[in-house]
Amino acid sequence: MAGLYERLIEYSNLDIYPFHMPGHKRRIENMPPWNPWQIDLTEVEGTDNLHHAEGILKDAMDRAAIFWKVDHSYFLVNGSTGGILSAVGAAVKPGDMVLVARNCHKSVYHALFLNRLKAVYVYPEWIAEYGMAGGISPEKVEGLLQIYPEIRAVILTSPTYEGIVSDIGAIAKIVHRRGIALIVDEAHGAHFNQAHFPMSAAGKGADLVVQSCHKTLPALTQTGLLHLNSSFVDRARVEEMLSIYQTSSPSYVLMASIDAVVSFLKDGQRFFSIYENKLKAVRDKITELSNISIPGRELVGKYGVYDVDNSKIILSVCGKGNLCLNGKWLYDKLRCDYKLQCEMAMEQYTLLMTSVMDTEEGYSRLFCALKEIDSWIEDHNDQKENFSIEKNENWEEIRETEVAALTITDAFYAEKECLLFSKAEGRISGEYLYLYPPGTPLLAPGERISGKLIEKAERLKRQGFELCGLREGGAFLVCKK
Numbered sequence: 001m002a003g004l005y006e007r008l009i010e011y012s013n014l015d016i017y018p019f020h021m022p023g024h025k026r027r028i029e030n031m032p033p034w035n036p037w038q039i040d041l042t043e044v045e046g047t048d049n050l051h052h053a054e055g056i057l058k059d060a061m062d063r064a065a066i067f068w069k070v071d072h073s074y075f076l077v078n079g080s081t082g083g084i085l086s087a088v089g090a091a092v093k094p095g096d097m098v099l100v101a102r103n104c105h106k107s108v109y110h111a112l113f114l115n116r117l118k119a120v121y122v123y124p125e126w127i128a129e130y131g132m133a134g135g136i137s138p139e140k141v142e143g144l145l146q147i148y149p150e151i152r153a154v155i156l157t158s159p160t161y162e163g164i165v166s167d168i169g170a171i172a173k174i175v176h177r178r179g180i181a182l183i184v185d186e187a188h189g190a191h192f193n194q195a196h197f198p199m200s201a202a203g204k205g206a207d208l209v210v211q212s213c214h215k216t217l218p219a220l221t222q223t224g225l226l227h228l229n230s231s232f233v234d235r236a237r238v239e240e241m242l243s244i245y246q247t248s249s250p251s252y253v254l255m256a257s258i259d260a261v262v263s264f265l266k267d268g269q270r271f272f273s274i275y276e277n278k279l280k281a282v283r284d285k286i287t288e289l290s291n292i293s294i295p296g297r298e299l300v301g302k303y304g305v306y307d308v309d310n311s312k313i314i315l316s317v318c319g320k321g322n323l324c325l326n327g328k329w330l331y332d333k334l335r336c337d338y339k340l341q342c343e344m345a346m347e348q349y350t351l352l353m354t355s356v357m358d359t360e361e362g363y364s365r366l367f368c369a370l371k372e373i374d375s376w377i378e379d380h381n382d383q384k385e386n387f388s389i390e391k392n393e394n395w396e397e398i399r400e401t402e403v404a405a406l407t408i409t410d411a412f413y414a415e416k417e418c419l420l421f422s423k424a425e426g427r428i429s430g431e432y433l434y435l436y437p438p439g440t441p442l443l444a445p446g447e448r449i450s451g452k453l454i455e456k457a458e459r460l461k462r463q464g465f466e467l468c469g470l471r472e473g474g475a476f477l478v479c480k481k
């Protein structure tokens with residue numbers, strides 16, 4: 001039987017184009033000519049220590065801090081998850097109340113659990129035309145800080161998985177007037193500050209910013225950066241949390257990959273300009289299609305959207321016409337018929353991730369495929385009902401109150417019972433329910449289960465989505481009454 005290595009080599013040799021992370025797109029001809037075994041070292045004389053950096057690792061992290069113009073930058077080898085856990089743990093004390101964007105990644109919810117935090121949720125605006133979350137408005141943040149003056153930190157995601165950027169500069173000013181810290185999950189924005197892309201939250205006033213180097217840049221998976229630029233968060237506490245949430249045996253291969261990406265960014269303006277031109281060309285072509293929409297800068301100034309990251313290609317077969325085609329239908333068609341592997345599918349759209357490493361051939365294959373699919377939809381216009389979903393312009397993201405019935409920690413440790421999710425209306429959730437990707441919980445422990453959410457879960461299952469959290473037969477854990 002072939003081992004994991006052999007299976008991965010077999011997959012990588014297939015003619016499947018990767019419109020997904022990691023950002024290096026497996027283009028080994030453009031990667032550093034390293035032998036990973038040769039540089040797979042440990043903390044010996046001359047190699048420094050990530051958790052007490054005084055030599056080559058300190059110099060490398062200083063280079064990152066200088067590039068992003070922040071006080072301190074830290075290498076992450078446990079991905080952005082390790083950075084999120086460390087940032088939250090450093091900014092608050094156990095039992096504190098925090099303001100959290102409800103569309104945050106599950107790692108933020110894990111930080112709430114570990115620190116026994118009370119969460120007040122702020123909801124993004126909703127873009128009904130595309131069935132996706134918009135930005136977090138500064139006005140909502142300010143209003144909730146007035147209602148809940150005991151909040152001790154604010155945690156937001158910007159950009160979102162879909163590339164939606166909130167007005168971090170305005171939010172930072174609001175948050176700092178309260179004397180508390182703003183934490184921004186910028187995992188999908190490590191390429192910001194380049195060419196025509198948005199400015200990083202690190203330059204917009206955020207106190208702690210977490211970036212994934214591997215998502216949109218040519219770095220190895222599991223690499224990231226945590227930037228500290230704050231008078232509200234203690235540096236020593238950040239470093240202590242990093243030593244807790246990151247391995248004590250960090251990979252030098254991964255750390256070298258982070259440093260290589262910093263060097264690439266410093267010298268890569270020319271590559272990013274070429275990248276932006278390629279992106280604009282393919283986006284312009286897609287815009288001309290009759291049945292496939294691609295949202296972009298027209299969203300700015302609406303739905304809480306301050307800026308957009310055009311490196312994310314969102315393909316919607318809901319934006320034109322009266323009927324809405326399933327995003328997973330398009331995802332599967334691109335994968336099965338055209339060997340184009342997208343990053344993820346949602347109900348009303350398919351998301352493709354691009355990077356500076358994408359090729360002209362890749363973009364050409366994509367547009368040719370979309371042109372054929374667009375013509376196919378046109379030719380089968382009278383059969384759309386066979387593969388469409390209902391489009392509801394008034395549908396908004398399922399939401400509960402700003403504060404859950406129980407904290408995530410209390411719900412986690414509560415006595416539980418298992419019952420059919422379809423029969424759980426009104427009960428308090430004992431676990432998470434989410435699609436992965438993107439890893440944003442539809443339901444978090446401690447939240448009350450609504451009938452609308454049950455309806456949405458049933459609809460997602462019918463459309464072929466796999467819901468993490470549902471057990472065999474549709475069973476789900478709830479807290480005992």
